[in-house]
Amino acid sequence: MRLFFDSFWRAWAYCLMPRVMLLSLLPLVMLLLVALSWGYFYWLPTQDWVRDMLDSWQLLQSMLDWMQAHGAANLQGVMVPLVVIFSVTPLLVVMTLLAVSLMMGPALVDLVVQRRFQHLALKHGGSAMTSLVWTVGSTLAAMLTMVITLPLWLLPPLMFVIPPLIWGWLSYRVMVFDALAVHASREERLEIGRRHRGWLLLIGVLTGYLGALPSVVWASGALFAAAFVVLVPVAIWIYAVVFAFTALWFTHYSLAALESLRAESDSVVVGVSVALPALASEDEQHNPPPAP
Secondary structure, three states, X not given: OHHHHHHHHHHHHHHOOHHHHHHHHHHHHHHHHHHHHHHHHHHHHHHHHHHHHHHHOHHHHHHHHHHXXXXXXXXXXXXXXXXXXXXXXXXXXXXXXXXXHHHHHHHHHHHHXXXXXXXXXXXXXXXXXXXXXXXXXXXXXXXXXXHHHHHHHHOHHHHOOHHHHHHHHHHHHHHHHHHHOOOOOHHHHHHHHHHHHHHXXXXXXXXXXXXXXXXXXXXXXXXXXXXXXXXXXXXXXXXXXXXXXXXXXXXXXXXXXXXXXXXXXXXXXXXXXXXXXXXXXXXXXXXXXXXX
């Protein structure tokens, strides 16, 4: 429990560091660059394509004509840009967040190592290929579990329990592996997972609930379309901060657990090295060598 709360407060403190705050702003910069690039090259062609598609739907066109006849002038001219924005934004956001997660994770682990754990020996228990296979396998397992348990999400109590459990398990699997990949051996990583699985899973569940905060902003953006352009960057920034906090919490906990495990192993080795000469001396006293 001491390690759980110690790593929690350290993660919050690290989130206030200028370096972490700049990393959390990285998604906004990337989204802005991608959106401006796409808007410069494809905004008008995309609007023309959407306008042609809307014109081909006779029922929708009849509804638009009726609404325009009753005072909603130039409704199609307003609807076309909104359809484009609401369709393209999720794709841009997903691409941005995937790229940022790949860049923020290693940077945050390096930050924790530089400030607290430079003395830990590197045992390289996981390679980049192993990390990729581990992440993809864990993600596929989580998605399969989501599909299987999807009918249970309709029950009010379970909809607030099952998704955070799944995402908590996925965060625990992926982030602990990334935190220990360079410093821990495979045996050490498995031992830490065996000893601390409950606390690590609890960290994943709690941060899974925090990860639902951007969803509130998404819902607000759907209700207030006028503020959608403002709320989307806010949601991305919240996601980035939650991601940073989650990675820092897992990293602090995992590396501190590794440090404790090695200290325990070193004390056992020292105890054995001290005990062996004593046992040998005692054996010589009881069984002196034969006289020549």
